[in-house]
Amino acid sequence: MRFTLPAHQAARKARIWQYLAFVGVILAAPFFFVGGPGWTDGPLLKSAWNLGHILFFALLTLAVQPWRAWTGWTLWSICSLVVLLVGAGIELLQYGTSRQVDWQDMLRNLLGLWAVLAARPLASQTRLSLLTAWSLRVIIGALLLAQTGTTAGVAIQQYKVSQLxxxxxxxxxxxxxPYWNGAITPVPSDAPHSSQHELRISLSTTRYSGMSLHNFPADWRGYNELVIDLYNPQDQLFGMALRINDIEHDLGDNAYNDRFNTRLTLSPGPNRFRLDLSQVRNAPRGRAMDMQKIRRVILFATGIQEPKTVYLRDIRLE
Structure with missing residues (x-):
């Protein structure tokens, strides 16, 4: 025999869930403007945090319960427009703050709304046919899977980085x-002068031109040297600057004497540089660099008179 709640008990249970949703909305709303990942945080935290948009607007939909006023396509259209306007307002309010504006968040906002509307019993979705309702569920489910799949992919990526x-x-x-910033392109191992995979660095005549490694294993404790292999295809010497800093530097005032800086002179052909990590550790003035939280490795040229190309063949610790 099927068990069903009396109508008044079902309504009471629905109100409890509505109140809980309101509490969730109130608690979560400040996090659109305070807290959350900063620009120094890794991609996994940022990707996971983005999923909060879906959760927030799902809770908001449960709290407001717009199906009490509208049904069918009217419900979907009005609610989607309202969420778009609210989402755009949030993004505009975040402009100029430490939070980054991401217009993809507006899609995540809509997914939170749509997920709740699609999960409603078909009987309450007046003027939507059974085929239409299930088609919407499949489409929205696929979009939700894509969003969570992206975060899962970032998690796998970061696990591989931790094992490098x-x-x-x-x-x-x-x-x-996902790992470098700058004008860089991968070069296959069968390219001229190359016997392995490498990265082509395209240097321009702008004041600072190069690339920055920002996603890599951060714990350098237990190693003695940083080894960098570069190939210079030009027929003359030229210099590049190398900068290394930890998270504390990124969170500070970016002072030159609060990081490791050195000059690398590249001869024509292959070049191997070995850098003593004790010098890196002791480079910041007045403190020791946190070798467990190295955050950025930047290789760049300054003031060159014509564009140049350099190939990075290896970067590792020993």
Whole structure:
């Protein structure tokens, strides 16, 4: 025999869930403007935090219960427009703060709304046919799966990064953009002058031109040297600057004497540089660099008179 709650008990249970949703909305709303990942935080925290938009607008929909006023396409259209306007307002209010504006968040906001509307019993979705209702559920489910799948992919990526040591980068990666910033392109192992995977660095005549490694194993404790292999295809010497800093530096005032800085002179052909990590540790004035939280490795040229190309072949710890 099927058990069903009396109508008044079902209504009471629904009100309890509505109140809990209101509490969740009130508690979560401040996090649109305070807290959350900063610009120094890794990609996994940022990706996971983005999923909070879906949760917040799902709770908001449960709290407001717009199906009490509208049904069918009217319900979906009005609610979607309102969420778009609210989401745009949030993004505009975040402009100029420490939070980054991300217009993809507006899609996540809509997904939170749509997930709740699609999960409603079909009988309450007046003027939506059974086929339409289930089609919406499949489409929204696929979009939700794509969002969570992206975060899962970032988690797998970051796990692989944590396992790289003593290497700091996997040169077999087809796309360096999740790990590097700058004008860089991967070069296959069968390219001229190359016997392995490498990265091509395109240097321009702007004041600072180069690349920055920002996603790599951060714990350098237990190693003595940083090894960098570069190939200079030009027929003359030229210099590049190398900068290394920890998280404390990123969170500070970016002072020159609060990080490690050195000059690398590249001869024509292959070049190998070995840097003593004790010098890196002792580089900041008045403190020791946190070798457990190295945050950025930047290789760049300054004031060159014509564009140049350099190839990075290896970067690792020993």
């Amino acid at each position: 040591l003593p290497a700091l980068y996997d040169f077999s990666q087809p796309d360096p953009s």
